[in-house]
């Protein structure tokens with residue numbers, strides 16, 4: 001079987017533990033505009049922590065479907081997304097912040113029929129680290145957009161952001177005779193997403209010309225820009241179109257942490273971010289209204305492109 005040849009892309013790597021050097025801002029700005037992705041190192045997430053979550057994930061997703069379905073999508077808890085919602089191969093458990101421990105506990109109590117302190121505490125540790133990283137990443141992204149934008153806009157616009165984690169399990173297809181989407185083309189609805197994919201890889205990003213490019217696994221942790229920042233930055237940052245292709249006949253594990261605006265926030269690019277001489281591309285919109293719009297357009301259509309933030313709030317877009 002011959003697949004269309006794929007290329008992989010080289011993304012800049014940001015050492016998030018260090019002050020950002022002005023010289024690295026331009027390559028980050030370029031990557032955020034072109035791909036909406038970059039790598040991070042210095043994130044303080046140990047292999048040991050990732051392996052612990054991976055082994056919990058293996059355990060929980062191997063539980064019988066009847067048990068997992070107690071968590072959703074038709075129960076009151078709604079933390080579990082079963083197969084055949086996002087794709088036939090994808091299932092996921094959601095843990096919401098800022099109190100990750102309570103959220104994890106809610107699911108664990110149902111799944112394991114007893115308190116699993118280790119699971120809850122491990123998730124809490126990961127959620128806390130991801131929260132700190134997200135705050136730092138948003139500050140760096142503001143620096144990319146302009147001198148002193150971090151000081152001007154972080155507190156007023158991004159202080160009330162919140163995060164949630166998705167533990168994702170991809171089941172292997174029956175055969176690899178043709179390319180299989182584990183998760184179809186989409187953009188994230190977040191401001192930024194912090195993504196860990198295991199060594200199997202398969203994450204791809206779409207170029208502006210529509211070509212799918214592989215994203216290597218070597219650096220481990222990735223950041224991608226979501227719809228909210230694309231709109232807020234008046235497209236100085238690109239919300240990446242990405243997907244997951246299943247390449248091996250084994251389970252694939254990933255962790256996606258979504259850093260989002262509060263539901264009631266009105267998203268509107270400040271004049272200074274739009275920039276003098278540039279046309280404003282988005283009308284102001286309420287965060288929750290966009291989330292609802294996406295939800296209503298995506299149900300049962302996992303094979304289709306979801307509607308974008310531009311369809312929703314782009315100036316001149318038909319509603």
Ligand SMILES: O=C(O)CCC(=O)C(=O)O
Pocket residue numbers: 166168183188195196197203242244253254255256
């Ligand atoms: O599994 C992955 O690597 C990507 C997951 C993803 O894109 C998402 O959950 O939005």
Ligand SMILES: [Fe+2]
Pocket residue numbers: 186187188242
């Ligand atoms: Fe995604």
